[in-house]
Amino acid sequence: MELIFELSKRGKRGDTLPESGIDIKSVIPVKFLRKESLQFPEVSEPEVARHYTRLSSLNYHIDKGFYPLGSCTMKYNPKINERIASLEGFQEIHPLEPIEMCQGALRIMYELGEYLKEIGGMDAVSLLPSAGAHGEIVSLLMAKKYFEDRGEARGKVLVPDSAHGTNPASSALAGFDVVSVPSNEGGLVSIDVLEKLMSEDVACLMLTCPNTLGLFEKEIEKIERIVHKKGGILYLDGANLNAFLGIARPGDMGFDIVHFNLHKTFSAPHGSGGPGGGGIGVKKFMEPLLPIPRVEKIGDRYLLNEKIDTSIGRIHSFYSNFGIMVKGWVYIRILGDNGLRKVAQNAVLNANYLLSRLKDYYEIPYGEGRCMHEFVISCESLKKYGIRALDVAKRLLDLGFHPPTIYFPLIVKEALMIEPTETESKDTLDRFIDAMIRIRKETEQSPDILHRAPENTPVRRLDEIKAVKELKVNWFSRDRFLNLSERKI
Numbered sequence: 001m002e003l004i005f006e007l008s009k010r011g012k013r014g015d016t017l018p019e020s021g022i023d024i025k026s027v028i029p030v031k032f033l034r035k036e037s038l039q040f041p042e043v044s045e046p047e048v049a050r051h052y053t054r055l056s057s058l059n060y061h062i063d064k065g066f067y068p069l070g071s072c073t074m075k076y077n078p079k080i081n082e083r084i085a086s087l088e089g090f091q092e093i094h095p096l097e098p099i100e101m102c103q104g105a106l107r108i109m110y111e112l113g114e115y116l117k118e119i120g121g122m123d124a125v126s127l128l129p130s131a132g133a134h135g136e137i138v139s140l141l142m143a144k145k146y147f148e149d150r151g152e153a154r155g156k157v158l159v160p161d162s163a164h165g166t167n168p169a170s171s172a173l174a175g176f177d178v179v180s181v182p183s184n185e186g187g188l189v190s191i192d193v194l195e196k197l198m199s200e201d202v203a204c205l206m207l208t209c210p211n212t213l214g215l216f217e218k219e220i221e222k223i224e225r226i227v228h229k230k231g232g233i234l235y236l237d238g239a240n241l242n243a244f245l246g247i248a249r250p251g252d253m254g255f256d257i258v259h260f261n262l263h264k265t266f267s268a269p270h271g272s273g274g275p276g277g278g279g280i281g282v283k284k285f286m287e288p289l290l291p292i293p294r295v296e297k298i299g300d301r302y303l304l305n306e307k308i309d310t311s312i313g314r315i316h317s318f319y320s321n322f323g324i325m326v327k328g329w330v331y332i333r334i335l336g337d338n339g340l341r342k343v344a345q346n347a348v349l350n351a352n353y354l355l356s357r358l359k360d361y362y363e364i365p366y367g368e369g370r371c372m373h374e375f376v377i378s379c380e381s382l383k384k385y386g387i388r389a390l391d392v393a394k395r396l397l398d399l400g401f402h403p404p405t406i407y408f409p410l411i412v413k414e415a416l417m418i419e420p421t422e423t424e425s426k427d428t429l430d431r432f433i434d435a436m437i438r439i440r441k442e443t444e445q446s447p448d449i450l451h452r453a454p455e456n457t458p459v460r461r462l463d464e465i466k467a468v469k470e471l472k473v474n475w476f477s478r479d480r481f482l483n484l485s486e487r488k489i
């Protein structure tokens with residue numbers, strides 16, 4: 001498979017614009033004129049169309065097949081979202097348009113905020129963070145300012161050892177010391193340990209619920225009391241909201257802040273499919289700190305409030321990823337509260353169906369045969385056949401499935417983390433189960449097949465370290481691109 005730069009031939013064009021008849025030098029001062037050509041590839045329109053269509057079919061994506069990537073909630077993204085988000089009035093809107101001309105857009109932002117408030121049981125929402133991790137760091141900066149404003153020195157954030165890597169990373173970036181909370185033998189927060197670790201130096205406990213093992217924190221009320229008794233903030237990493245959407249509300253459980261992943265729970269495409277949305281919901285006492293601008297409604301008019309002295313300030317250019325907000329708004333409007341509840345019920349049902357059919361073939365160390373919206377297999381016991389989680393994942397590619405998340409959460413050895421989501425049919429789940437059982441048999445009977453996998457994909461096993469160690473990101477240089485093309489598809 002050639003790179004677009006390799007298809008390039010001097011003089012080929014994809015446009016048919018007439019000559020302007022204007023001498024550029026008479027309009028633009030010479031000092032501003034480009035000295036060298038841009039080195040863009042020169043190709044015809046059909047070549048462009050075919051090149052990208054070919055690339056899109058090489059890639060694996062949710063419109064192509066099952067994508068049980070644990071923690072990432074790769075649900076099918078309804079096409080109606082795209083239709084509405086690409087309406088001219090949304091797509092062509094300019095962030096510098098006068099406020100009177102974008103009342104419709106502001107209404108969408110305001111209403112989505114109201115829906116998320118209701119879903120989360122929170123008092124105020126900001127849609128500005130553009131991903132879950134961004135929501136985390138914005139929230140932690142708010143927590144930091146909150147305690148600074150009160151003259152309290154709290155330098156620590158508690159993070160369970162099953163947490164997503166973004167939790168400790170965001171805490172450290174916001175200037176906190178990260179203290180890891182070990183899980184108990186059941187995979188949940190150990191109440192005794194939490195009680196010892198929680199002190200008046202701790203700003204916040206970042207909790208994921210259900211956690212990354214797919215288990216609900218049954219002692220959430222105790223956890224809430226422990227954190228609040230010492231004056232700390234209770235933060236919900238809401239990436240797993242799909243498990244209890246419309247059934248329970250973080251605010252009612254005592255969470256002070258929650259981030260929503262619009263691109264996971266609320267069906268905006270992600271995983272190279274588009275930008276994200278990581279809005280946050282907060283309780284009343286944190287509202288003054290929310291980033292600016294804030295969308296407000298006075299009478300039937302919407303406006304943007306940029307002057308809030310108590311705010312942590314701006315965290316994004318303009319108003320963040322507006323198209324993602326439209327998609328989330330459409331999704332919620334279409335499903336309504338009953339529909340959202342069914343999303344969660346079916347997500348949990350699908351995960352438990354997979355778990356119950358696979359538990360005789362694979363070791364599932366936590367949860368005692370039950371889970372919420374996802375569960376984690378350990379491939380540790382396959383090591384005696386020379387097989388690792390990575391081999392199972394690669395073999396799934398050959399059998400037509402995107403592999404589950406591997407080697408996460410870190411507390412499970414040789415982890416395979418499976419999240420089917422609610423959008424998959426029983427037929428699809430059965431085909432996946434068949435593939436997993438087949439792989440389990442191959443582990444003992446023909447491990448070589450697993451070691452060789454994948455054989456049917458555009459590229460074989462990639463060197464996983466090289467891309468990190470030899471990052472090449474000079475996008476505009478044709479030569480650098482050609483260097484990258486040593487591998488042949």
Ligand SMILES: *Cc1c(COP(=O)(O)O)cnc(C)c1O
Pocket residue numbers: 071072131132133134164166167208212237239240261276278
């Ligand atoms: C995805 C995820 C995050 C980070 O969210 P992004 O939107 O990818 O930045 C944080 N925590 C958990 C549990 C997640 O699954």
